[in-house]
Amino acid sequence: MTLTPVEPLPEHEVRVRAPGKVNLSLRVGARQEDGYHPLSTVFQAVSVYEEVVATPSDARTVTLSGVQAELVPTDASNLALRAVEVLARHTGIDDGVHLHLDKGVPVAGGMAGGSADAAAALVACDALWHTGLSRPELIELAAEVGSDVPFILMGHTAVGQGRGHLLTPALTRGEFHWAFAVQDRGLSTSAVYAAFDEVHGGSLGGPDPELDVPLMQALRAGDPRALGAALHNDLQVASLELDPLLAEPLTVATDAGALGVVVSGSGPTVAALGRSRQHALALAAAFTASGVADRVLTATGPVSGARVLAAD
Numbered sequence: 211m212t213l214t215p216v217e218p219l220p221e222h223e224v225r226v227r228a229p230g231k232v233n234l235s236l237r238v239g240a241r242q243e244d245g246y247h248p249l250s251t252v253f254q255a256v257s258v259y260e261e262v263v264a265t266p267s268d269a270r271t272v273t274l275s276g277v278q279a280e281l282v283p284t285d286a287s288n289l290a291l292r293a294v295e296v297l298a299r300h301t302g303i304d305d306g307v308h309l310h311l312d313k314g315v316p317v318a319g320g321m322a323g324g325s326a327d328a329a330a331a332l333v334a335c336d337a338l339w340h341t342g343l344s345r346p347e348l349i350e351l352a353a354e355v356g357s358d359v360p361f362i363l364m365g366h367t368a369v370g371q372g373r374g375h376l377l378t379p380a381l382t383r384g385e386f387h388w389a390f391a392v393q394d395r396g397l398s399t400s401a402v403y404a405a406f407d408e409v410h411g412g413s414l415g416g417p418d419p420e421l422d423v424p425l426m427q428a429l430r431a432g433d434p435r436a437l438g439a440a441l442h443n444d445l446q447v448a449s450l451e452l453d454p455l456l457a458e459p460l461t462v463a464t465d466a467g468a469l470g471v472v473v474s475g476s477g478p479t480v481a482a483l484g485r486s487r488q489h490a491l492a493l494a495a496a497f498t499a500s501g502v503a504d505r506v507l508t509a510t511g512p513v514s515g516a517r518v519l520a521a522d
């Protein structure tokens with residue numbers, strides 16, 4: 211009998227897509243001893259995406275494409291590689307992987323682009339390595355990588371407490387339509403929190419989720435007008451202090467009839483809520499025409515969290 215040599219399995223790859231986010235409400239308490247601030251926030255995942263392709267490799271490496279890709283580090287400080295390290299340490303898996311990150315979410319824009327890469331890397335390597343971890347276990351690991359990473363795994367709309375990592379899904383109805391004014395200049399998240407501390411000193415109590423009852427009702431009712439009126443961001447004053455030009459897109463969107471307008475997370479991206487898809491396009495056109503944004507995006511929310519698109 212002659213034996214036919216078995217062909218090695220073809221190299222496989224896993225492709226994952228992860229969304230950016232906007233904080234519909236961001237309420238911040240006094241800085242704690244660990245340097246973090248207690249939050250009560252309502253996240254919404256929006257249809258602006260990072261795409262990550264993971265391929266087996268000898269080492270752990272990353273390459274990038276997409277808008278502002280040149281601003282992102284490719285060394286071990288890359289959030290996607292940090293996520294791989296956390297997963298490898300937790301599972302004891304020693305394999306290499308190559309990650310290609312195609313960036314669609316603004317870099318250092320307050321929309322959690324780096325967190326989306328990290329969430330996508332966790333999902334991709336979990337699939338590649340067949341770790342058998344459950345979603346809740348992955349979400350727990352995600353919190354070790356960054357405060358926003360658990361939400362990007364979960365997606366849709368959720369209330370975040372603690373550092374923003376303790377999540378409760380929120381009931382919502384329908385779709386909301388957004389226009390985003392994006393800047394080439396980024397803002398450092400920790401610098402914005404430090405500026406927030408300068409303004410408030412130690413004078414704050416804990417963040418009060420009760421203040422978001424009208425916002426949660428607006429989400430349940432699918433009422434964009436009520437949602438627009440309830441948008442809120444405690445970090446906005448600090449972002450404006452570090453980047454006073456942000457007042458311009460806020461004014462432009464208000465004048466163009468936005469239902470609500472808010473700095474996204476730590477900024478500098480400004481999010482404007484439209485009455486409809488058509489109106490969100492009109493708000494984006496107003497940003498462009500007035501020259502107050504380096505780029506504009508339109509998106510809908512809520513959308514799913516990080517998920518595998520294809521594996522072969």
Ligand SMILES: C[C@](O)(CO)[C@H](O)COP(=O)(O)OP(=O)(O)OC[C@H]1O[C@@H](n2ccc(N)nc2=O)[C@H](O)[C@@H]1O
Nearest residue numbers: 245246247249356357358359373374399400403475476
């Ligand atoms: C502004 C938000 O995007 C709102 O969702 C987040 O709070 C920031 O989340 P993130 O970028 O994932 O933040 P991390 O990577 O965990 O932390 C970056 C820095 O932000 C500050 N930070 C973050 C979260 C938090 N609850 N309090 C903080 O003070 C800390 O200075 C920290 O060193």
Ligand SMILES: Nc1ncnc2c1ncn2[C@@H]1O[C@H](COP(=O)(O)OP(=O)(O)OP(=O)(O)O)[C@@H](O)[C@H]1O
Nearest residue numbers: 288289317318319320321322323324325327358399
């Ligand atoms: N994969 C990555 N993508 C983007 N930035 C990364 C990545 N890895 C590390 N970074 C670094 O993290 C910084 C913040 O990037 P990111 O795009 O996540 O900001 P952000 O959207 O403001 O974050 P957040 O909304 O979570 O506060 C960048 O300036 C960059 O140096």
